[in-house]
Amino acid sequence: MSNPVVQVAMPLYFDRVDPATPEALVLLDQLSIALEVVTGDSGRASFDAADVRGARALFLLARDHDGKPVGCGAFRPISSTVAEVKRMYAVQGGSGIGSRILAQLEAEAKAMHYQEIWLETRLVNQVAVRFYEQRGYVRIANYGKYIGNAKAVCFGKRLPD
Secondary structure (H helix, E strand, C coil): CCCCCCCCCCCCEEEECCCCCHHHHHHHHHHHHHHHHHHCCCCHHHCCHHHHCCCCCEEEEEECCCCCEEEEEEEEECCCCEEEEEEEEECCCCCCHHHHHHHHHHHHHHHCCCCEEEEEEECCCHHHHHHHHHCCCEEECCCHHHCCCCCEEEEEEECCC
């Protein structure tokens, strides 16, 4: 009989950092390149670093056991009850890093007393669409600058009480 392969999740550590730190900028550039390939748009115009520096906002770096940055994510307030996820990225797609970054963002948003999280991605980015749907996000009406944009798809998730 063969023994089943058991995958152990790589330890991740999260640091709140400014998005202008060199390590964050490297990840943000990698994300922009990847988005450009998939969607034809880098997404840079949809991110303002000042939005994730303020009160009730944050920018996280995910680090592996050696301290190497392996992903990032952020959120900003849309209202007193809704946070918007921005610049989610994992260096190794399919390794579970993205799921853990998103879970950490959700936990941080809940700790800041948000009730919901919203986000936008491009409809053509089916990997991202499936990623969010598989993690309990449901499609919502396009909001803010995405209203009327047929290329955009918006998602929301109610945070547990």
